[in-house]
């Protein structure tokens with residue numbers, strides 16, 4: 001079966017050349033032209049390999065890779081860096097890139113690296129994908145299951161979506177209005193108090209000490225922030 005490759009690259013010329021070249025080698029190539037789109041696709045779909053440019057609009061390649069690895073998505077990745085960015089190589093490998101190539105590179109070289117990585121990639125890599133853990137809580141996005149110390153936690157659909165949104169935007173302060181728009185949607189007419197109530201429910205279910213939350217934090221006057 002043909003291997004699926006996601007190419008995240010914003011230079012149209014390079015996208016065209018790479019797509020052609022990879023298609024000739026019987027790979028199925030999908031493309032994303034900015035970091036956010038690449039990240040979303042890599043999370044939602046299954047690929048055998050990512051080719052990830054470092055300098056990307058909206059979200060750089062390092063951040064995309066870091067985010068994926070934090071979500072337990074271990075799809076092998078080759079980073080494309082600009083000439084002489086030695087620091088990039090080190091950072092990329094530290095973040096879990098499998099290889100890197102410095103632009104401009106030889107197509108034959110890229111193909112050789114791809115083959116080498118695909119040969120050694122375990123076939124069961126997707127088993128652990130989409131699992132996020134914090135404290136003793138485990139969130140399995142693929143099965144929509146949340147467990148705490150191995151015990152299933154019952155979450156209402158809205159609580160689950162709220163948790164997912166917080167995790168996906170961890171370390172960022174998120175306003176109640178944003179949560180209303182993104183988790184409840186424009187159609188609903190809840191108030192920001194609704195958000196507080198649901199955050200409270202999540203804390204009851206997931207925090208070791210709900211009165212002194214350590215994962216779902218209140219940012220006074222601004223909203224909430226997930227750390228973990």
Ligand code: CA
Nearest residue numbers: 010053055056
């Ligand atoms: Ca670029």
